[in-house]
Amino acid sequence: MALIVGCANKQANTFIFTADLPPGFAYEAAVYYVPAPGETCTVETRYNKAPVFNREWRKAYNPDSEIVIRRTRMGCPLVISRIELEINSAYGKDWSDISQDSANVVIRDELEAQYKGTFSEAGESTFYGQCQWLFRTSGKPRILRKILDCKKTNPQGELGRGRPFAAYTLDQLPGKTVKMNIKLAPEEEPYFTGKWVKFKNGYKRCMGKSFEDQHAFCYGNFRDFSTFQMPDGRICSIYPGCIE
Known part of the structure; x- marks a missing residue:
């Protein structure tokens, strides 16, 4: 009986980090440790490397990460200090057709x-955020690229300042679950203002001085538009529908 009670009272040294993300999204988490409060020891970075969860998120993704709270390296007691998060998603099939933003x-x-x-x-504790796709064109073919922009929100979805964020004390975490809840904004928007014109059925790309004009601001010309290339190779005249 004494053995059973002793095990039951032993405080857990891990907690679960998980995420509720839009379809096609994944997070990558790097966990950093520092000397425990009151300790004067130090550990070189090469002996205190940050564990990374979901590093290969495009190949294999697990939303539940079991994270150690306290550990010892080179005889120095360490405690978790922060989790640096990348919120990732792919908008095309090519290896470069991805974008990410941060959370902490x-x-x-x-x-x-x-x-x-x-x-x-x-x-369980939950913190919230919203990500939005922003689009632009790049290079001489005017290839469409997408940028992920994530902001923190309250539980009702109202946008705040800065990236998704949460803070806890060490004694809160043993045996608990921390969840990041991210929603996707219903509409995409241009990354730069003054380069696209919005119509009822989508956005058209201003031509600029010529098709070779890499900046191609509208400058009040809302009649001359250019085609652009989707990541899958399609040549389009309007986004997101491609063909008018």
């Missing part, structure tokens, strides 16, 4: 109440 979780020994995340009775 920080962990401290102490935090003021207004900055500290809270957990439900079930042991």
